[in-house]
Amino acid sequence: MEKEVKITAPSLEILHDESRRWLSELEFLADEITFFNRLLNSYVFEPDTPDLFEDLQEHQKNLTRAEKKCKALKKQVQEHENQLSGLLDLANTTLDAAYKDKHQYLKEDMEVCLAEFQGLKHGMFRYGQTILKKRHRKDK
Template identity: 40%
Template sequence: MKTSDSMALPSEKKRIEELHRDSLNWISELDFIKDEIRFFKKLLRSYSFEPTTPNLFEKLQLFRQQMQEVLNRNMEDLDLVRKHENHLSGMQECDQLECDQAYLLEHDRLGEEIVGHLKKFKKLKKNIFEYTEGILKASRNK
């Protein structure tokens, strides 16, 4: 049965709202990562670090490279989620169960990808925090 948003069955409308909410949450998380990376880049370029710190240059370069990789992936994922969100309206127009199932499978796959990306970024943030905290504490104790 083909339904419009205003004629959607209550359970179908709820499911569509949940999918929409998921997509908007993913977009919000991915947008925030861009801001966090901007902060980390400024932090790692700051003069807060002692040039005498062993392997400082190499470690900072590694963090910068990892952040750029995360940012690139982040932009790709953001584009995918936005396209996915746009297809949600098409799913409302679809009158076949297969269309719904295909979208739901894609939604689940994309959700797993986003969760993996967020975990990877959180691990990178933790590594940066631990590294910079140690350097800043050492410079404060001098």
């Protein structure tokens, strides 16, 4: 005898929790962006070679792009979260397909945003290592 497997859609509470987690992650990203902006604009990252200066400018440009993207995504998630809160207040237990689709698109956007920012941070750390190694060699 085979058991019937039911695939159930996530509840409003689950979607609400996930949206709130996204907002928290985006707040943290905003703090990290502020930190990296300050770091890249500090005297530590004033490289002496033109090649590294071009890298610095590229990292600053990428960070600005990431900041704009995160702000836009945060606005979308906040609007989505507000709608979810309204549905929870109404104790509406059914979600229409369009709303679920919107949640899924936001989930995918969040995953892309987080992955891209990880790559950006990785590049900035490599850049920082290069600068610090050069300075360390000069100090010897």
